[in-house]
Amino acid sequence: MTSVPGPEPVDFEALFHQAPCGYLVTDDGGRITAVNGTFLHWSGYSLPDLVGSAIQSLMPVGDQILYSTHCIPQLGIAGAVSEVAVEIICADGSRRAALLSASRSPASGQQPATVRIIIFSAHERRMYEKELVSALRNAEESEARRAEAEHELQRLALQDHLTGLPNRAGLKAKLDGFLAARRAGQGTLAALCIDLDHFKAVNDSLGHAAGDELLVAVARRLVPAAGKQATVARLSGDEFIVVDIFAGTDEATARAARLLDVLRAPMLIEGLEIVTSASIGVAVAGEDGETMDDLVRRADIAMYRAKSLGRSRWELHQPAESDPTADRLRALAELRHGISDGALRLHYQPRVDLRTGLAVGVEALVRWQHPSRGLLAPSEFIGMAEESGLVRPLGAWVLEETLRQAEDWRIEDAGGSRLEVAVNLSARQLNDPGLVPMVEHALRLRRTDPSLLVLEITETALMDDPGGALDQLMALKDLGVSLAVDDFGVGYSSLTYLKKFPIDELKIDQSFIMGLGTDTGDAAIVTSCIDLAHAVGIRAVAEGVETPGQVQVLRAMGCDYAQGYHFARPLPAPLLREWLKANSQGQRPDSSPVLS
Amino acid sequence: MVEAATAAVSSVIRRNNVTVTGNAEGPVMLFAHGFGCDQDMWRRLLPYFTDDYRVVLFDHVGAGRSDAAAYNRAKYGTLDGYAADLLEICAALELQDVILVGHSVSAMIAAIAAVQEPGLFSRLVLVAPSPRYTDDPDDGYVGGFSHADIEGLLDSLDSNYFAWAEALAPMAMANPEQPGLAEDLRSSFCRTNPSIARHFARVTFLSDTRQVLDEVGTSSLILQCSDDLLAPPEVGDYLNRHLGHSTLVHLQATGHCPHVSAPEATARAIQQYLAASP
Known part of the structure; x- marks a missing residue:
């Protein structure tokens, strides 16, 4: 070693022996060659x-x-x-906690490798660390116990107690792997929804215990038959589900057929031989992003179809096949948004006085500008609006918008000031106590002469609850508006009621007008409708007039007004204005070409 | 499928921190470290083999730079879990005719792997092996330790819990006589997760792989050190008796890690064994 300037060598010796910690020198194997006084004193050993x-x-x-x-x-x-934490066994047999640090000098020349060790007494620190570690171990153990309890709880929550199969939640929890596998492009994911046929009969005739026993027996058969990798779950009652990865749709339906066979074999329940069968719906996962819920629901739809087609069979749900319930809900949500977001449009169809050939009014007809399906006619959504109650806000919008438009026409053009506007009321609106105030409000808002507003109610709506309808019609009549019976002739109205209602016009259903000139029966009906209207002192209006021949016949029959493609199809407001301009003076609308 | 297979391979390599060095064209030597250390412990022995062999090193899960998140108490509750990893490493790298070198407990992990896939390994080199560390009073087997000793080891591990916990570990001062040693090696050498180390210690020192020995058909070399606390001479003899096709070599080296304390003598013994016809 090179000499180091500083203290005298004698001080190194003292530093070694009187250092505030134990010093030892050993060989590679740990054999001690030197030890300092501090260590000897601390451990109680002698140098030898x-x-x-x-x-x-x-x-x-x-x-x-x-x-x-x-x-x-x-x-x-x-x-x-x-x-390094160690214990040193002292000369008196006691153990003293210590920390050991060491460094090694490799062998050089004749000098073997040496290891220099220092040892600190670390009693306090070791005690402290020991406590920390034991607290840590306890925490780990209780954490492990907690995790185990949680695991058990989770197992129970995910399991059907009767059969031991996963329940709906358990199925969901298990199926992540399936979805992942499908993403990796390994085969086709399919769900088989299995429902026992006539299970209720077993429950009813043999009791619930027997029913439970049957479910357990079915579960025992399904599991081995479902396939090695398949997940079998019991969703509810007698409904089981099998989810697996298949080579393709054919393999999935073949599995369904096999399961049907397996379930057809008789089972011994409470000593009785019971023959069961099942209906199976198969759904194959379609586009990406389909959730397990979607897949199971589609399998469910197919299962119900299998039931309705005679049971004991399987049915396949095609991915493109729609789900009526879901479609309806989706459509309702869209319509609700459509009403609030301004997706509704009004088109106006002119009504023409057959005697003068001039336009006397328009019928407002609602259209729905659907985001993906285009412009929809009322027949595509009014039924749904009626059932859901959405027809109320929809009807209110139609009335207000029509009156707003009519006000515009009045302001723009004095010639349009006497134009009648007809608006349809639905059966549901007729039952709505808010109808009369709504109409009153709309009329006042647009400062509209009530006699220019015609409210059209279908014959069938009137006949639904004639008593209630009468009250509403009377109240509307009191506002000064005109009332029309729409689609007349198809609803078998009784003349008595017709006489009682404060009606101003009959609109003859277009199905009869269509047969004019070809069907003598239709001609007779149209004639009697016109006569009937005139007999009770109201006007007759023909709907769906499409040909000059029909116009001629209707005029001969004495029909008052007419509307239809012969004159004009329902037009957006700007086009209607053009049409009105073209047909107001001199030009007879009955001879004008059809605007499209 | 190819992608999936590649992903599986890289996950094994990451899990066990597999490293490959040496002569890519040479026969394969796979080194498995024992309890308390990691693949760095082979460092002094490797220069004797890297010229001629393709050397594959790895860390057991929980040791060194393995993926501690892959640790699973159930899987690694027996040595079989470690043997499964070893076989997966061979499969991932598509190794064949492997010379498997196992130290301490890994010598027995190697034996288990060789029984499970006998065709995979050409030779086993068992460094300081022991099939059972505790004495067995039933048949007089001498392993060297009592159960109480092993409990004491677990206490020792607990005492070093904080020293082994990554964030709290003390940093050794640089040794002026080994200046070339990389800083990271000094601080990370044989670092191990203290909780995993404790479990591995229990699994290692309470294991009994004696029943596996008779099934090992692969030729093996037993390297017995003098003065090895963990593998007394009786253990080497026992192994030699029960392993068919085994060669017992007594090394002059003292202690439990001859590849560290006497790398040259250890390498020479292995080379002689490998040179001899099987």
Whole structure:
């Protein structure tokens, strides 16, 4: 070693022996060659006791193993270890906690490798660490117990108690893997929804215990038959589901057929041989993004179809096949948005006085500008609006918008000021106590002469609840508006009621007008409708007039007004204005070409 | 499928921190480290083999730079879990005719792997092996330890919990006589997750793989050190008796890690064994 300037060598000796920690020098194997006074004093050994023995021999066996397996290789490879916690067995047999740090000098020339060790007494620190570690171990153990309890709880929550199969929640939890596998492009994911046929009969005739026994027996048959990788779950009652990855649709339906066979074999329940059968719906996962819920629901739809087609069979749900319930709900939501977002449009169809040939009014007809299906006629959504009650806001909008438009026409053009506007009321609106105030409000808002507003009610709506309808019609009549019976002739109205209602016009259903000139029966009906109207002192209006011949016949029959494609199809407001301009003076609408 | 297979391969490689070095054209030597260490412990032995062999190293899960998140108490509750990893490494790298070198407990993990896939390994080199560390009073087997000793080891591990916990580990001061040693090696050498180390210690030191020995058909070399606390001479003899096609070599090296303390002598013994016809 090179000389180091500084203290005299005698001080090194003192530093070694009187250092504030134990110093030892050993060979690679741990054999002690030198030890300082501090260590001797601390451990109670004499110098001859220690020199020649291994440092490991001063440690308990556990520490020895650790020293051999961890510290010696670390010294050999990395050249140092630091703060290894050990215990030193002292001369009096007591154990003293210590921290050991060491560094190794490799062999050089004749000098063998040496290891220099320092040992600190670490009683307090070790006690403290021991407490921390034991607290940690306890925490780990209680965490492990908690995790185990939670695991058990989860298992129970995900399991059907009767059959031990996963329940609906369990199925969901299990199926992540399936969806992932499908994403990796491995085969076709399919769900088989299995429902026992006539299970209720077993429950009713043999009791619930027998029913339960049957379900357990079915579960036992399904599991081995469903396939090795398949997940079998019981969703509810007698409804089971099998989900698996198949090579293709054919394999999935073949599996369904096999399961039907397996379930057809008689089962012994409470000593009775019961023959069961099942209906199975198969759904194959379609586009990406389909959830497991969607898949199961589609399998469910197919299962119900299998039931309705005679049971004991399977049916396949095509991915493109629609789900009526879901479609309806989706459409309703769209319509609700459509009403609030301004997707509704009004088209106006002129009504022409057959005697003068001039337009006397328009019928407002609602259209729905659907985001994906285009412009929809009322027949595509009014029924749905009626059932859901959406017809109320829809009807209110139609009335208000029509009156607003009529006000515009009045302002723009004095010639349009006497134009009648006809608006349809639905059966549901007729039952709505808010109808009369709504109409009153709309009329006042647009400062409309009530006599220019015609409210059309279908004959069938009137006949639904004639008593209630009468009250509403009377109240509307009191507002000064005109009332028309729409689609007349198809609803078998009784003349008595017709006479009672405060009606101003009859609109003859277009199906009869269509037959004019070809069907003598239709001609007779149209004639009697016109006569009937005139007999009670109201006007007759023909709907759906499409040909000059029909116009001629209707005029001969004495019909008052007419509307239809012969004159004009329902037109958006700007086109209607053009049409009115073209047909107001001199030009007879009955001879004008059809505007399209 | 190819992608899936590639993903599986890379996950094995990441899990066990598999590293490959040496002569890519040479026969394969796969080194498995023992309890308390990691693949760095082979460092002094490797120069004797890297010229001629394709050397594959790895860390057991929980040790070194393996993926501790892959640790699973059930899987690694027996040595079989470690043997399964070893076989997966061979499969992932498509290794064949592997010379498997296992130290300490990994010598027995190697034996288990060789029984499970006998065709995969050409030779087994068992460094300081022991099929059972505790004595068995029923048949007089001498393993060297009592159950109480092993409990003491678990206590020792607990005492070093904080020293082994990544964030709290003390940093050894640089050794001026080994200046070339990389800083990261000094701080990370044989670092192990303390909770996993405790479980691995229990699994290792309470294992009994004696019943596997008779089934090992692969030729093996037993390297017995003098003065090995963990594998007394009786254990080497026992192994030699029960392993068919085994060669027992007593090394002069003392202690449990001859590849660290006496790499040259250890390498020479292995080379001689490999040179001899099987």
